Amino acid sequence: MTEHPTSHERRQSGAARPPAPADPRGALLRTPEQPSQVPGSGALPVQARTGDAPRSPGSGAPRGKRKAARGQASADVGVSASSGTDTPSSSPAAGSGPEHSQPSATEPDPHRPRPAPEGIPIQPDAERDRSSRTSGGKERRSGAGLPQGGPMPMRRDGDRLRFVGAATRRIARGIDLDEIVMGLCRATVPTFSDSILVYLRDPLPVGDERPTGPLVLRLRRTDRIPEERDTESGFVSALRPEPSELSAMTAELCEVRPGGALAEVLRGVRPVFADAPAARAALPELLGDDLPVPGGQRAILAPLRGRRRVIGAALFLRRPERLAFEADDLLVAAQLATHSALGIDKAVLYGREAYIADELQRTMLPETLPRPTGVRLASRYLPAAETARVGGDWYDAIPLPGSRVALVVGDVMGHSMTSAAIMGQLRTTAQTLAGLDLPPQEVLHHLDEQAQRLGTDRMATCLYAVYDPVAHRITIANAGHPPPVLLHLGGRAEVLRVPPGAPIGVGGVDFEAVELDAPAGATLLLYTDGLVESRLRDVWTGIEQLREKLAAVAALTGPDHPPPLEALCDEVLDMLGPGDRDDDIALLAARFDGIAPSDVAYWFLEPEDAAPGRARRLARRALARWGMEDMTDSVELLVSEVVTNAVRYASRPVTLRLLRTDVLRCEVGDDVPQLPRLRQARATDEGGRGLFLVNRLARRWGATRLSTGKVVWFELNRS
Numbered sequence: 001m002t003e004h005p006t007s008h009e010r011r012q013s014g015a016a017r018p019p020a021p022a023d024p025r026g027a028l029l030r031t032p033e034q035p036s037q038v039p040g041s042g043a044l045p046v047q048a049r050t051g052d053a054p055r056s057p058g059s060g061a062p063r064g065k066r067k068a069a070r071g072q073a074s075a076d077v078g079v080s081a082s083s084g085t086d087t088p089s090s091s092p093a094a095g096s097g098p099e100h101s102q103p104s105a106t107e108p109d110p111h112r113p114r115p116a117p118e119g120i121p122i123q124p125d126a127e128r129d130r131s132s133r134t135s136g137g138k139e140r141r142s143g144a145g146l147p148q149g150g151p152m153p154m155r156r157d158g159d160r161l162r163f164v165g166a167a168t169r170r171i172a173r174g175i176d177l178d179e180i181v182m183g184l185c186r187a188t189v190p191t192f193s194d195s196i197l198v199y200l201r202d203p204l205p206v207g208d209e210r211p212t213g214p215l216v217l218r219l220r221r222t223d224r225i226p227e228e229r230d231t232e233s234g235f236v237s238a239l240r241p242e243p244s245e246l247s248a249m250t251a252e253l254c255e256v257r258p259g260g261a262l263a264e265v266l267r268g269v270r271p272v273f274a275d276a277p278a279a280r281a282a283l284p285e286l287l288g289d290d291l292p293v294p295g296g297q298r299a300i301l302a303p304l305r306g307r308r309r310v311i312g313a314a315l316f317l318r319r320p321e322r323l324a325f326e327a328d329d330l331l332v333a334a335q336l337a338t339h340s341a342l343g344i345d346k347a348v349l350y351g352r353e354a355y356i357a358d359e360l361q362r363t364m365l366p367e368t369l370p371r372p373t374g375v376r377l378a379s380r381y382l383p384a385a386e387t388a389r390v391g392g393d394w395y396d397a398i399p400l401p402g403s404r405v406a407l408v409v410g411d412v413m414g415h416s417m418t419s420a421a422i423m424g425q426l427r428t429t430a431q432t433l434a435g436l437d438l439p440p441q442e443v444l445h446h447l448d449e450q451a452q453r454l455g456t457d458r459m460a461t462c463l464y465a466v467y468d469p470v471a472h473r474i475t476i477a478n479a480g481h482p483p484p485v486l487l488h489l490g491g492r493a494e495v496l497r498v499p500p501g502a503p504i505g506v507g508g509v510d511f512e513a514v515e516l517d518a519p520a521g522a523t524l525l526l527y528t529d530g531l532v533e534s535r536l537r538d539v540w541t542g543i544e545q546l547r548e549k550l551a552a553v554a555a556l557t558g559p560d561h562p563p564p565l566e567a568l569c570d571e572v573l574d575m576l577g578p579g580d581r582d583d584d585i586a587l588l589a590a591r592f593d594g595i596a597p598s599d600v601a602y603w604f605l606e607p608e609d610a611a612p613g614r615a616r617r618l619a620r621r622a623l624a625r626w627g628m629e630d631m632t633d634s635v636e637l638l639v640s641e642v643v644t645n646a647v648r649y650a651s652r653p654v655t656l657r658l659l660r661t662d663v664l665r666c667e668v669g670d671d672v673p674q675l676p677r678l679r680q681a682r683a684t685d686e687g688g689r690g691l692f693l694v695n696r697l698a699r700r701w702g703a704t705r706l707s708t709g710k711v712v713w714f715e716l717n718r719s
Contacts (some may be wrong), residue, residue, distance in 0.1 A: 160332055163191060168339045176351060177204075180343040184314065184336060185223035192332065193300075193316035195224035199254065199286065200304070200312035200344070206352045215256040215263070217286070217312060224317075254286050262286055266303045266310045271333040273325065274299035286313065297324040302337040306345035314340070357417065361391075364424040369397050372405040373661045374469025374595045378565035380573060380587040384415055384530070391584030392419035392460065393528045394427050398434040401704040401711040402667065403469055403595065403659055406434045409481070409526040409588050410462035410504075422458055426450065426504070430464070437706045440464040440477035441513040444504065448479070451505035459505035463498075463526060467518055469595045470659075474524070477513040479504050482529050482539060485547055489521035489562055491554035493547040520594040521562050525550065525572070530583030549575045565589050599626075599660040605643065607650040607670075615643040615656055619666075622658050630719050631664065634697055639666060641690035642712050646670040650709075663699065663715045671709040 167187035174180035185196050202218035256263050261281035265272060272279045279301050286301075298320065304312040314337055318325065361383075369377040377397050384391060392412025400406055408430050412423045429450045433443045443464050451458045461481040467474045476484070476496065480503035486494045496516060502509040518524070525546075532542025553571045557563045563571075569589055576585075601622040605611040616636045623632050639656070646654045650670040659665040678691045694701050694714050701714035 160328060164332055164335050167336055171339050171343055174343060177344060177347045180340060180347055181221050184340045185221055188316065188336060189223050190225045194319045194322065195317040197222050197315040204311060204348050206348050217254045217256060219252045260285060265301060266313060269303050269305050271300050271302035271330045273297045300325055300333045302333040304337050304341035306341045311341055311344060360420050364420055364427065365394060366396060370399050372399045373403040374593050375405055375467055376565060376591040376593060378569050378589045380569045382585040384584045391415045392423045393584045393586035394423050395586045395588040396427060398431055400434060401437060401706060405467050407465045407467065407526060407588060407590055409528060409586055410460055411528040412460040422454060425454060426460060439513060440466055440475055441511040444477050444479045444511040448504045448507060452507050459503050461503050470600055472518050472594050473515055474518040475513050475515045477511050479511060482532060482543060485525045485550060487523040487550045487554055490559045491551055493550040495543060495547055518592045520592055522592050523562060524590045526588040528586045530585040531587065545575060565591055595659060595661060601658040603656045605654045605656055607647040607654055611647045611654065612640045612643045615639050619658060626660055631716060634716060638694055638697060638714060641693055642668045645676060645690055664718055665713060665715045667711055667713040669709060669711045673705055673709055675703045675705060675710055676712060
């Protein structure tokens with residue numbers, strides 16, 4: 001039978017077709033014929049594999065042809081066996097066909113040597129080591145001859161691609177710096193290397209900022225195969241020290257000298273072998289002179305380059321009994337270094353943003369609550385998520401003249417940095433308006449105007465309440481906020497009926513205030529909607545659950561003892577379920593202790609010259625009634641000075657009030673809005689020493705402007 005070669009194949013002259021073997025396996029291992037090499041085609045010669053039998057001159061056909069020929073040979077063997085002859089069948093050959101038929105797609109031979117990767121020079125002795133390992137009897141594909149228990153080397157491009165894919169996914173899972181560095185170490189040891197050392201710049205630059213000092217590398221993490229391995233399972237003991245010992249032997253800090261060998265390697269960005277000329281001097285500079293540098297291709301130094309600059313270096317090490325790195329491993333190291341460096345860059349940026357967010361939230365919310373007379377306070381704040389600690393919820397407690405206190409809680413729409421910034425502006429505005437002692441409805445009206453000045457879509461809800469411990473009354477105004485809950489001393493929890501009003505920022509809305517009783521021992525709870533509203537429940541269902549929770553907690557302490565404030569806040573937050581954290585939560589609890597009428601003395605004084613003398617007599621009688629005669633001299637002196645300053649400019653009656661709590665507080669009010677200032681009187685001045693005496697003798701003092709004038713107050717410690 002004569003075979004007709006295709007247009008792209010020439011029949012080798014003088015090559016006879018070998019007879020098919022009697023053993024079918026032999027037929028599968030042989031090819032019917034081999035086309036000759038075309039001179040000048042530039043094709044690479046076929047490489048023999050260790051352990052394979054020598055091939056005949058006709059065994060170099062393309063893979064597709066060989067498969068077809070093997071199939072035809074198997075068919076021929078079957079025919080020959082049935083006929084009892086040793087001659088091949090006369091069926092057409094697999095390579096025959098029409099003259100214009102297309103050749104089948106051929107697969108590249110996995111044993112054909114590949115050219116060096118583009119951009120990475122061939123390292124010295126790479127091909128020699130490869131050929132010596134191949135000829136030494138260590139089968140590269142099956143792993144025969146490798147040390148027992150050692151990690152299987154990656155011998156195919158597919159193995160390396162799968163490893164790089166898995167390693168980069170593990171590195172990308174990290175969200176902060178430590179997680180990314182640990183992901184790099186855990187992904188490479190022991191699959192790619194036996195040990196790894198990761199150096200990072202100290203300090204790490206953030207974003208586009210330019211470092212000012214010299215380039216200093218700090219050893220961030222070391223990782224390696226543990227020394228004690230299960231030898232029965234095939235693991236062998238490591239020869240290098242443990243991570244802690246490796247860290248102790250390696251220099252923790254390394255200052256990169258400008259123009260030095262290490263600086264040149266880092267500037268080159270590409271990974272290099274330890275036996276490369278550039279790395280021979282760079283490794284001792286990085287590791288120190290005490291730690292020996294591995295010889296040959298058993299170490300890879302890979303610079304870590306972020307978006308702008310080199311931020312560190314990674315050193316991959318292999319033990320002497322393991323196969324050395326190959327040229328393709330440089331590409332693997334480059335991929336690992338690139339993904340790790342970009343992840344570290346993003347982690348540093350994320351850390352800076354988280355720090356800014358935490359600082360913003362910390363400055364927007366009060367660090368500590370004040371301790372006003374007649375009321376005790378406790379608060380809680382929970383962000384919507386740990387990774388986004390910024391929100392628009394806020395709370396505040398502002399001391400007011402007359403021992404009163406303003407309680408504020410609000411919620412700005414959104415959870416972004418913009419919401420937090422708007423919240424800070426509204427909180428500052430509320431503090432300023434509270435200092436003017438405006439009614440609650442007026443405060444909400446001015447907040448509404450401020451929100452409209454900030455933007456058309458700046459909306460928020462707010463609840464503003466003023467508690468008077470002397471009158472045991474509370475005045476509340478609401479702007480679209482959930483109503484507060486009042487827990488009475490007997491354990492009854494009541495949702496206060498407050499007009500809801502419209503949210504701040506709507507504009508053109510009138511707010512209404514209500515005045516309610518605030519009995520001693522009662523607890524007022526102000527909160528944002530994140531506590532009572534979620535995807536799983538509406539706001540009124542959550543308010544009812546909150547009321548029941550407060551009643552249940554009060555029942556534990558009995559009807560005569562209110563629950564502790566801190567424990568009460570914790571119990572309230574425990575009502576949140578797994579699906580209830582959709583929004584950030586602000587919580588403010590106020591326990592009304594009040595001031596008993598017997599501890600308050602209040603008078604009106606006409607603005608005349610006899611007013612200071614009358615004020616001294618009234619103060620003396622009150623101190624005698626309270627059993628505080630030892631404070632009479634100091635109180636008379638300071639009351640006389642403050643009342644004298646008030647009646648000098650006042651046109652209406654002056655008020656004088658003494659409050660006995662843990663301290664003795666004196667308040668003098670008049671209708672003059674100008675606040676007094678402390679100044680240093682000269683020796684020839686007849687006046688100007690009143691506030692100087694108040695400043696020296698009083699525990700605290702201050703002046704607050706009111707809508708109808710001002711109040712000057714001072715406090716003295718009770719002896």
